[in-house]
Amino acid sequence: MADIQTFIDDLRAEGESLDALVADLPEDEWARETPAKGWTVAHQIGHLHWTDTASVLAITDPDGFAEQLKAAWENPAGFVDAGAAEQAARRPAELLAAWRAGRSALVDALAAAPAGAKFPWYGPPMGGVSMATARLMETWAHGQDVADALGVERVPTARLKNIAHLGVRTRNFAYSVNQKTPPAEEFRVELTAPDGSHWAWGPEDAAQKVVGPALDFALLVTQRANRADLALVALGAEAAQWLDIAQAFAGPSGEGRAAVGSSSEGREAKGNR
Known part of the structure; x- marks a missing residue:
């Protein structure tokens, strides 16, 4: 434990x-x-x-x-x-x-x-x-x-691993809250930590994989940045679909942030609990 x-x-x-x-x-x-x-x-x-x-x-x-x-x-x-x-x-x-x-x-x-x-x-x-x-x-x-x-840029810390882990664990919830059937197979998630080390979840031979910076993954699953503005790569169609709906918080899915330069008024879900 x-x-x-x-x-x-x-x-x-x-x-x-x-x-x-x-x-x-x-x-x-x-x-x-x-x-x-x-x-x-x-x-x-x-x-x-x-x-x-x-x-x-x-x-x-x-x-x-x-x-x-x-x-x-x-x-x-x-x-x-x-x-x-x-x-x-x-x-x-x-x-x-x-x-x-x-x-x-x-x-x-x-x-x-x-x-x-x-x-x-x-x-x-x-x-x-x-x-x-x-x-x-x-x-x-x-x-x-x-x-x-x-207008403050925060320095990311190793505490992001907690958020990344929650983001991975809530994959199926993200599907269900969007009225979608979760994939049966596990995904592989490989993230680069703030100190340059690597964090990974899921089987190494998984067909569906997400790779990128841990900060970007945390921003995505908390809906604090638009996927278009993040350096996350999805390998596989199901992994790509997940990145479009991922959320680490309970409650309904929010609209999320608009992409930088977009005229959209999309915002993050204020009430994530």
């Missing part, structure tokens, strides 16, 4: 990385629009805080989470936006403090949870490692929105 502390440490580090982008941000900059249409920097941080708080509830009070889930499904198309908007309405200093406290509570809850426990969620129940990985993925993805809004 994977050591959950490693994933908790990565989650903590990802939160600290995003925190560094917004810690000294002037108050008016929290209202800056991000690539997610209608979402400001405050909405992005507010969404992360809202979801971190829901995660703590799922881990520590499953019955309480069930009540929250019931309320969420009364507004299935809008509860994520509503939660982000509610948090974004707070003063930036208050929101920042709340987000920091929520992050701390989440890592504490994950560390204290019984080994092998499963927690309810908006999709299938998740174990501790899956929960930590999903929260890291969302923190990184929404952090990318913030970085893009602020």
